[in-house]
Amino acid sequence: MTTFKIDDYLKGVQTVAISGHIRPDGDCIGSCMGMYHYLKKAYPALRVDVFLEDVPDCFSYIKDIDKVNTTYETDVEVYDLFICLDSVKDRIGKAEAIFDKARHTVNIDHHVSNTGTGEVNYIVPGASSACELVYRVIDRALMDETIAVPIYTGMVTDTGVFKYSSTSKETMEIAGDLMTYGFDFPQLIDSVFFEKTFVQQRLMGEALTNAVLYFDDQCIASFLPAERITALHAAFSDLEGIASQMKLTKGVHCSLFVYGLPDGDNKISLRSDGCVDVSKIAQTIPGGGGHARAAGCNIKGSYEDVLKVMLPLIEAQLKK
Ligand SMILES: [Mn+2]
Structure with a gap:
């Protein structure tokens, strides 16, 4: 004391x-x-x-x-x-x-x-x-x-x-x-x-509905386009917590939540239970970074483009 x-x-x-x-x-x-x-x-x-x-x-x-x-x-x-x-x-x-x-x-x-x-x-x-x-x-x-x-x-x-x-x-x-x-x-x-606002709950619901599992269901990924966020009159701060909620899926070690920004960029949030060091993944992208269990970065292009970059990096760590 x-x-x-x-x-x-x-x-x-x-x-x-x-x-x-x-x-x-x-x-x-x-x-x-x-x-x-x-x-x-x-x-x-x-x-x-x-x-x-x-x-x-x-x-x-x-x-x-x-x-x-x-x-x-x-x-x-x-x-x-x-x-x-x-x-x-x-x-x-x-x-x-x-x-x-x-x-x-x-x-x-x-x-x-x-x-x-x-x-x-x-x-x-x-x-x-x-x-x-x-x-x-x-x-x-x-x-x-x-x-x-x-x-x-x-x-x-x-x-x-x-x-x-x-x-x-x-x-x-x-x-x-x-x-x-x-x-x-x-x-x-x-x-x-x-507590979340109704809009925050809607965004969470849509993100979970759009989610797909990869690599023997150990990784979960989802996307919300910028138009959807604008249509719901949401602020980007309303998307906080979605990647963490996705990570709580049973059996999942790593989550990847992507949302579109109005300028065509994508904001990527990565969460992990510790099996994957997501800071190492985010750091491969210029400007990206964070912690072992929570990290983020931005990538331009479509959601498919983002998955092409991110999924192999996650897979490589899951195989270890
Ligand atoms: Mn404090």
Whole structure:
């Protein structure tokens, strides 16, 4: 357990700015709001401002989420303390100018690549989430539902609902403690992780309907043309999660989901259960890359052209 406590850095402090990375996700938003509510409760006279690029609608259940400053305009010239969460200070967008001016800075993060960009740093690479770290550094005696909800949110989203390998015994113990504060956790998990819009469900359905199995049913591939995506008034972000869902087909080791872009290019998403290193496949295409179990690249031409390039590369690894 850590001896790092955020209270050690609040003596004489009157103004605090909190921020996280651009395009904030559940962990970024949850850690910022969890810290915000803790500080507001522990130090009622403290001025605390949260700066984030935007907040997706699905997080509207978090108390005071409408108070998040998305314009980065503030009447505070220089903040006494800046708390940078779930990010290096170089990835917080317009908040970096506020960070640079602040009297003191604290950086709390769980990303391996973060070597510490604050005056004081609490970086724990193995931790499930920045939210788990916020839980560890605050005074637990003040924990309540308002603080617990955002912290639980980030733990859910960054662990894929307590599934990814970063989920530890301590993660579950913290989640278990948070659950005792009485919020509707099944609804919370659906809202931030499982719920899809009707359009997203339609796209998923069409992708699965179009899917074909290859190589003794060990590989699954599917395609959605750009015209279909346009006809459903979908955004390309609505296609997230399709390749992962395809990979969950029983017996399948590797999935290949392709969708057309308006300019004739194709976006390719590859997912694997670990039997195939899809980053090696994506890297053979200029600009492609990713991780062993999740990677992507772009290829011009028809879907048949994409299959001609991709399928032999997948087959070669499946034969090993
Ligand atoms: Mn995170």
